[in-house]
Amino acid sequence: MKALLIDAGNSRLKWATMRNDTLGAVRSLAWDDRSLPRVAARIAASARGAKRVLVSCVAGSSVKKALRDALRTAGLPAPQFVTSLRRQGGVINAYRSPGQLGVDRWLLLIAAQNIYPQENVCILSAGTALTIDLLDRRGKHRGGIIIPGPALMVESLLSATAEIRRRAARLPEPPRSRAVPPFFARDTRSAIQAGSRYAAAAFAAYGLEHARDTVGLPLRVVLTGGGAGELERLLPRPRAGLKVRRIDHLVLRGLAVLARHQSG
DSSP states (O other): OEEEEEEEOSSEEEEEEEETTEEOOOEEEEOOTTTHHHHHHHHHHTTTTOSEEEEEEOSOHHHHHHHHHHHHHTTOOOOEEOOOOSEETTEEOOOSSGGGSOHHHHHHHHHHHHHSTTSOEEEEEESSEEEEEEEOTTSBEEEEEEEEOHHHHHHHHHHHOHHHHHHHHTSOOOOOOSSOOOSSOSSHHHHHHHHHHHHHHHHHHHHHHHHHHHHOSSEEEEEESTTHHHHHHHSOOOOTTEEEEEOSOHHHHHHHHHHHHHHO
């Protein structure tokens, strides 16, 4: 049976089709209010014949409506918007009110449990927000923590500090580079951007220390999200007992786990 899986984030829509329990190629498009109907229609058009549509949406009601409308126009089934539950996919939710856990983080946990059953796993997701969630070897979520991602840190600083904003505005955007940025920058814009990236990396390293102290070693460390590559470059070298791996599209992998369970 063919299923359409959609990860609706705050800046991008990612999707893939799954056939015979195999996840196909992942596609991704940026969206804004103007392009949203067109992007939703393109997703629907790419999944003709799908019998089920599962969606993770953290982007709000306008995105949900656009997806419903596009799928209906294409003659596809109404989307099933996944929500965080007390227990699902081998994972036990740590939140006192399970529905308050972001569905994207819930699906990260389900995917991690599927990939590494009976192992301690710490998930670092680097996107608009930077989140850390801890899953123990019994499938119990031990909780998580959230801070703004580097780009959001920069945006917040520039919006709240007139003098820094004025100085940064005088300078061009530094060229994107895969190299580790110098810690001590020599202009305001570079200082803001390097500071946000190192702050995220320090937060992640501190989180891994707490994860190790909470569940012990060995500990799987999974990096995911659009900023995972940069975060990986800035993290200190892993200590003994920490097994670090980058896994892309982990939310879609979690949706795939649920789709397999539903078809089984």
